Amino acid sequence: MELDALELLRGGLPESAAPRRRIVVVGAGMAGLTTAMLLKDAGHDVVVLEGQNRLGGRILTHRGFAGDMYGEFGAMRFPEQHPLVQWLIRDRFGLETRPFPMYDEDTFVFLQGKGVRRRDFDASAFTFDLSAREAERTPHDLLRQTVQPLVDVVEGEEPGKAWQRLLADYDKYTLLGYLKERGLGDGALAMLGPLFNLESRYHFSLVEWFSHYYEDVFGHLVYIVDGADALPRAFEPQLMDDIRLGAQVHAVEQDDRHVRVHFRTGRRSQVVTADECVITVPFASLRHMEIEGLDPDKWYAIRNTYYGRAHKLFMQFSERWWESAYGITHGLTVTDLAIRNIVYPPAGQDTRFRKGVMIASYCWEQDSMPYTPLAAEESIAQALEDLVKIHPEARDTFEFGVYKDWALDWFACGIGPLFRPFEMSEAFYDDVIRPVNRVWFANDACDRRHRRWVEGALKAAVKNAYAIHSGVRDHMPWRD
Numbered sequence: 196m197e198l199d200a201l202e203l204l205r206g207g208l209p210e211s212a213a214p215r216r217r218i219v220v221v222g223a224g225m226a227g228l229t230t231a232m233l234l235k236d237a238g239h240d241v242v243v244l245e246g247q248n249r250l251g252g253r254i255l256t257h258r259g260f261a262g263d264m265y266g267e268f269g270a271m272r273f274p275e276q277h278p279l280v281q282w283l284i285r286d287r288f289g290l291e292t293r294p295f296p297m298y299d300e301d302t303f304v305f306l307q308g309k310g311v312r313r314r315d316f317d318a319s320a321f322t323f324d325l326s327a328r329e330a331e332r333t334p335h336d337l338l339r340q341t342v343q344p345l346v347d348v349v350e351g352e353e354p355g356k357a358w359q360r361l362l363a364d365y366d367k368y369t370l371l372g373y374l375k376e377r378g379l380g381d382g383a384l385a386m387l388g389p390l391f392n393l394e395s396r397y398h399f400s401l402v403e404w405f406s407h408y409y410e411d412v413f414g415h416l417v418y419i420v421d422g423a424d425a426l427p428r429a430f431e432p433q434l435m436d437d438i439r440l441g442a443q444v445h446a447v448e449q450d451d452r453h454v455r456v457h458f459r460t461g462r463r464s465q466v467v468t469a470d471e472c473v474i475t476v477p478f479a480s481l482r483h484m485e486i487e488g489l490d491p492d493k494w495y496a497i498r499n500t501y502y503g504r505a506h507k508l509f510m511q512f513s514e515r516w517w518e519s520a521y522g523i524t525h526g527l528t529v530t531d532l533a534i535r536n537i538v539y540p541p542a543g544q545d546t547r548f549r550k551g552v553m554i555a556s557y558c559w560e561q562d563s564m565p566y567t568p569l570a571a572e573e574s575i576a577q578a579l580e581d582l583v584k585i586h587p588e589a590r591d592t593f594e595f596g597v598y599k600d601w602a603l604d605w606f607a608c609g610i611g612p613l614f615r616p617f618e619m620s621e622a623f624y625d626d627v628i629r630p631v632n633r634v635w636f637a638n639d640a641c642d643r644r645h646r647r648w649v650e651g652a653l654k655a656a657v658k659n660a661y662a663i664h665s666g667v668r669d670h671m672p673w674r675d
């Protein structure tokens with residue numbers, strides 16, 4: 196059985212004969228807030244314990260720039276293909292959105308010490324060891340043709356069956372392993388990696404990467420004009436009095452009738468008793484908690500859910516020279532320099548002034564590692580040295596930078612979960628989402644198609660809220 200998560204979010208949980216329950220939700224990110232909202236709306240007694248002094252978790256808008264400028268350290272753009280988050284933003288909360296295009300032919304490809312505009316990219320001007328077959332295709336066509344067998348599955352079968360076949364036939368592959376098996380040489384991999392931001396995904400699940408690629412999630416994005424944190428803040432009127440901020444949960448006990456959730460506020464330890472507990476914290480951070488009653492298979496799934504690294508480094512400049520000198524208003528420059536990605540965000544500018552903000556470095560997985568040991572000032576200085584190689588205007592107009600390394604965030608323990616081969620199918624994934632007695636799991640790892648997206652956090656929230664409310668405990672109607 197599949198649930199219509201959008202319908203449940205929109206219409207609320209259905210009438211149920213199950214009794215009204217007291218429920219503790221751990222974490223006030225998008226999963227926790229949505230779980231709490233649905234259960235409260237359905238008449239349950241809800242308390243949310245949040246370790247930080249703010250809502251939103253991995254939605255984190257930094258407002259320390261001039262005027263009304265801001266920078267999104269966490270989630271910043273929401274695909275049109277994600278119906279739950281779009282419904283929440285636009286319909287439920289009425290937040291204004293604008294397009295956040297990621298493709299702009301005016302941006303640069305800067306590789307091997309040479310920079311060209313994207314529209315002028317020609318592999319023969321660089322040193323890539325390409326076969327004749329690889330060299331005669333555009334990079335875009337080469338990638339597309341290499342993954343054509345997966346495209347054929349999606350386009351040849353009815354959607355549910357196609358998804359099952361993708362999992363059955365391709366879950367064993369890393370992206371890199373598959374591209375190599377399909378005959379791409381090392382030169383082609385070295386070219387496609389930076390061009391399409393594949394290097395940080397090469398060693399992870401082919402199917403997860405492919406589903407984002409095929410859906411073109413980065414092709415149709417919007418941002419929230421008031422900043423992404425307007426989304427968690429929109430829950431405040433309904434939930435703030437039920438949320439305990441600064442409440443860091445460290446242990447959950449359970450028996451057949453109750454859960455007891457232990458949390459610290461400053462030096463004080465407190466406990467709250469309830470019928471059910473929904474844990475929405477990232478699995479990596481959950482490893483600091485003691486949770487009674489979890490079986491070895493559940494712990495195996497928790498331990499082996501991979502959480503990646505990432506950082507964002509924003510800089511404020513006295514002029515938006517990327518607009519005036521280059522005609523760039525959005526999009527992404529890619530490079531093999533340590534900064535790896537420059538993002539020119541349409542979000543967070545204050546057009547009353549000439550000043551502007553940009554993401555001078557956005558890196559994922561091992562690309563983020565070289566920055567982690569640096570002090571923040573060193574990271575910023577280092578990134579500026581890279582940036583001026585591509586944009587010399589950056590040197591004289593630089594005002595200051597701010598940096599967030601998600602690997603160092605105690606409450607997030609990384610940017611979020613990514614699938615590796617063999618993890619999307621069979622017992623492993625069932626163990627990820629499985630509740631254990633009175634403890635439920637509803638973070639952005641607990642959704643197969645939209646892991647590491649706000650959409651995934653919302654879907655996990657809806658499915659768990661539905662199951663608790665309806666008294667469904669021992670089978671999983673919420674697999675996908």
Ligand SMILES: Cc1cc2nc3c(=O)[nH]c(=O)nc-3n(C[C@H](O)[C@H](O)[C@H](O)COP(=O)(O)OP(=O)(O)OC[C@H]3O[C@@H](n4cnc5c(N)ncnc54)[C@H](O)[C@@H]3O)c2cc1C
Binds near residue numbers: 253
């Ligand atoms: C850099 C970055 C960029 C991203 N970009 C996008 C994007 O553009 N679009 C998109 O859709 N998604 C994006 N994401 C992913 C998105 O932010 C997450 O998928 C989503 O916010 C996860 O929500 P969650 O509720 O599952 O987890 P979280 O947001 O992590 O919420 C968990 C909450 O639990 C709290 N917590 C942790 N430990 C404890 C404890 N012991 N006791 C009490 N509370 C605790 C945390 O403080 C937090 O508030 C991005 C994430 C990052 C980091």
